Amino acid sequence: MVPYSIIILTYNEDLHLPRLLESITPLSAPVFILDSGSTDQTIQIAQQAGAVIQQHPFENHPKQWDHALKSFDIQTPWVICFDADQIVTPELKELLLNFNDAEYRDIDGIYFNRKNFFKGRWIKHGGYYPIYLLKMFRYKVGYSDLNEGMDHRFIVPGKTTVWKSGHILEENLKENNISFWIDKHNRYSDLAAREEVERMQNLRHQTIKPNLLGSPDERTAWLKRLWWQLPRYLRPWLYFGYRMTFQLGVLDGRTGIIFHFLQGFWFRLIIDVKIDEILSSNKKRSAGDQISPIKFALKFIILFLLFYYFNILFLGLTSHGNHYNAFLATYLNYIQALRSLLLSGSAFVLRVMGFDVIYNQLDLLVAGKGSIRLAYDCLGLGVMSFFSAFVIAYPKQLKSKLLFLILGLFGIQFLNIIRFVLLALFWSKKTNGIFDHHTIFNIVIYLLILISLYFWVKREPRVKNQESRTRS
Numbered sequence: 001m002v003p004y005s006i007i008i009l010t011y012n013e014d015l016h017l018p019r020l021l022e023s024i025t026p027l028s029a030p031v032f033i034l035d036s037g038s039t040d041q042t043i044q045i046a047q048q049a050g051a052v053i054q055q056h057p058f059e060n061h062p063k064q065w066d067h068a069l070k071s072f073d074i075q076t077p078w079v080i081c082f083d084a085d086q087i088v089t090p091e092l093k094e095l096l097l098n099f100n101d102a103e104y105r106d107i108d109g110i111y112f113n114r115k116n117f118f119k120g121r122w123i124k125h126g127g128y129y130p131i132y133l134l135k136m137f138r139y140k141v142g143y144s145d146l147n148e149g150m151d152h153r154f155i156v157p158g159k160t161t162v163w164k165s166g167h168i169l170e171e172n173l174k175e176n177n178i179s180f181w182i183d184k185h186n187r188y189s190d191l192a193a194r195e196e197v198e199r200m201q202n203l204r205h206q207t208i209k210p211n212l213l214g215s216p217d218e219r220t221a222w223l224k225r226l227w228w229q230l231p232r233y234l235r236p237w238l239y240f241g242y243r244m245t246f247q248l249g250v251l252d253g254r255t256g257i258i259f260h261f262l263q264g265f266w267f268r269l270i271i272d273v274k275i276d277e278i279l280s281s282n283k284k285r286s287a288g289d290q291i292s293p294i295k296f297a298l299k300f301i302i303l304f305l306l307f308y309y310f311n312i313l314f315l316g317l318t319s320h321g322n323h324y325n326a327f328l329a330t331y332l333n334y335i336q337a338l339r340s341l342l343l344s345g346s347a348f349v350l351r352v353m354g355f356d357v358i359y360n361q362l363d364l365l366v367a368g369k370g371s372i373r374l375a376y377d378c379l380g381l382g383v384m385s386f387f388s389a390f391v392i393a394y395p396k397q398l399k400s401k402l403l404f405l406i407l408g409l410f411g412i413q414f415l416n417i418i419r420f421v422l423l424a425l426f427w428s429k430k431t432n433g434i435f436d437h438h439t440i441f442n443i444v445i446y447l448l449i450l451i452s453l454y455f456w457v458k459r460e461p462r463v464k465n466q467e468s469r470t471r472s
Contacts, residue, residue: 004078013084108158109137126249193274240265307385
């Protein structure tokens with residue numbers, strides 16, 4: 001007897017369901033399908049495959065999986081839960097064919113390695129491979145996490161194991177039509193925004209204990225907790241930049257970059273917008289939040305001029321000339337330290353991308369490509385002065401200011417490193433002499449800063465759960 005049954009959720013899946021059913025046929029496992037009202041050929045396809053079929057109105061994935069696990073008459077010790085657009089690869093099929101329950105007596109759940117495709121292309125980078133999902137677990141031991149409406153997962157109380165490379169579950173994402181993708185993720189963003197507001201109100205909590213060094217789901221829970229602490233509107237920029245560079249999303253090519261932009265930036269930016277819409281719909285700014293525009297403007301201008309001209313003065317004191325100060329130039333030269341940081345960071349990214357790089361205190365050279373020199377106007381001290389003056393001058397809580405200031409300055413220089421990498425690879429003074437990359441960068445960075453500042457100013461303090469406070 002096969003020690004596992006297979007459960008599949010469907011809704012209008014006549015395109016994908018035959019592929020999944022074909023891939024699992026050699027397993028000879030009982031198949032149970034919970035459909036949520038398909039109007040195409042999905043039911044007929046399931047009937048021809050001999051599956052046990054039930055229908056149940058769809059509310060969200062956690063509740064649909066919970067109903068599936070409780071309503072079917074499962075007779076096997078294990079269950080495997082698939083989405084209809086997934087298929088079992090030959091490697092995973094081989095492992096399942098040889099699965100022996102006796103070898104997993106102390107295990108409650110098994111993670112499969114998922115391989116995602118978007119518009120026919122394998123999304124290999126950007127943090128999308130490997131991705132481990134708990135898809136197989138002991139029946140009546142594992143359960144659907146009803147505390148997560150968007151990022152659904154199964155939970156088991158005991159030990160788990162991970163089937164890594166070679167045992168892959170392929171998922172062919174259905175978003176080949178961009179309108180389908182936008183419509184679906186617009187709906188998802190509504191759910192995600194409401195859930196995050198509920199977390200602010202202490203109405204929703206993570207079921208899984210966050211642990212960076214734990215299981216794949218515990219690690220995800222830890223990263224989510226970090227995400228919720230980051231400033232809205234800034235975090236999509238940080239995440240997209242991280243996926244494109246440190247997680248090498250840029251290597252996924254044109255289609256992959258489109259996917260990373262849509263999923264890693266656009267979708268998460270829309271969520272932040274909708275969170276603010278929810279908060280502003282039932283809140284009024286208190287009298288203590290009112291500010292004097294004249295007082296703020298004067299404070300901002302004074303701080304900006306102070307920061308801006310201090311940098312120019314310090315540059316004069318640390319550059320060889322009439323006012324050169326050897327002590328400052330040797331021991332307190334933050335301008336040279338920033339230049340060195342940008343050069344070393346750019347060199348690191350380029351080396352990760354496979355290029356040979358050499359650099360000194362001013363210049364960076366990429367073998368077979370080009371070179372750049374980091375002059376004073378390349379360092380972004382002007383935009384950092386503008387950003388810092390605004391954040392410090394604006395009347396907000398100190399914690400909010402410090403967090404936004406640190407992340408903003410980091411973000412500015414992160415974008416600066418991306419600029420230097422692109423310049424080193426593609427810039428040519430002969431062919432691109434008519435373009436001033438300093439001006440282009442400053443225009444882009446000021447626009448991003450203004451957008452970020454606008455939404456930071458609009459952001460309300462963390463919402464308190466009035467009901468919980470009344471009860472306590």
